[in-house]
Amino acid sequence: MAYEVCEAADEVGELNARLRDATPQEILRVAIERHGGKIALVSSFGSESAVLLHMAAQIDPDIAVIFLDTGMLFGQTLDYRKQLAQRLGLTGVRDERPQFQDLAVHDPNADLWKSDTDACCHIRKVLPLDRALKGFDGWITGRKRFQGGDRIRLQVVERGEGKLKFNPLANWTKADIDAYVAEHDLPAHPLVAFGYPSIGCWPCTRPVEEGQDERSGRWAGSEKTECGIHTPRASSIVEVGGDI
Incomplete structure (x- = not known):
């Protein structure tokens, strides 16, 4: 086991050294x-998702x-997901939803977000993603360092859930994102115009003031x-009825 951990760390280190200064397109191409x-791109179809999705569609x-x-x-968001996928010609978009049993047991009234946002996210995002990633050897995210929080230390390549995890846009700034959108005339998420620079579920997402993170x-x-x-996390899949 120790040998496998060291080997995995060496692989991540080698890829980061190789791709540290690479363009997002180069990183994507290497990953694919x-x-x-056997690799999947995980996308929220949020405010900046069009950039990475457009790059991937070209490859x-x-x-x-x-x-x-x-x-x-x-x-x-649901409308934008359909329209953007069609415009970019992405044929492999998969809608992954929480299991009925998980919702019936842990969130029967769809109000868990009021008392335990971590548990709500676990049922509605973490578990569905863990199930969706089965069968894939790697995955791609759209995270960037400029988004702040824990992301300021983001590497181009990590290991996540036992798989290689690529972050092609890690090095890009907000100006880079905006320039790419303008250059390729990519459509914005409809809520961006209403002050939503980052978009998740409606109960837990609010517009922000100019200048705020x-x-x-x-x-x-x-x-x-x-x-x-x-x-x-310690376990990829939590069985229905288990602790969340």
């Missing part, structure tokens, strides 16, 4: 070519794209900054 059809329009439909997303509208008023899918 390295894993072939492999059939790449698996995992979209976590929590059952509590804004209607605008772009993720300050997520779980506003609490210390929570991540939903849990990017947080190390």
Whole structure:
């Protein structure tokens, strides 16, 4: 086991050294070519998602794209997901939803978010993603360092849930994102115009004031900054009826 851990660490270190200064497109190409059809891009189809999705579509329009439909997303997000996937020609978008049993046991009234946001995210995002990633050897995220919080230490390549995890946009700034959107005339998420620079589920997402951290509208008023899918956890799958 110790040998496997060291070998995995060496692999991550080698890839980070190789890709530290690479462009997002170069990082994406390495990730896709390295894993072939065994890699998935996880996307919220949020305020900045169009950039990474557009890049991926230029390399492999059939790449698996995992979209976590929590059952509590804004209607605008669901519409944007359909429209953007069609426009970019992405054929492998998969809508992953929480299991009925999980909701029936732990959130029968759809109000768990009021008392325990961590548990709500676990049922509606963490468990569905863990199930969706089975069969894949690696995954790709759209996180960036400029988003703040724990993300300021983000590496280009990590290990997450026992798989290689690529963050092609880790090095990019907000100006880089905006320039790419303008250059390729990518459509914005409809809620961006209403002061939502970061968009999650409607009960836990608020608009932010100009100059505030772009993720300050997520779980506003609490210390929570991540939903849990990017947080190390002891077990990938929690059985229905188990502790959450």
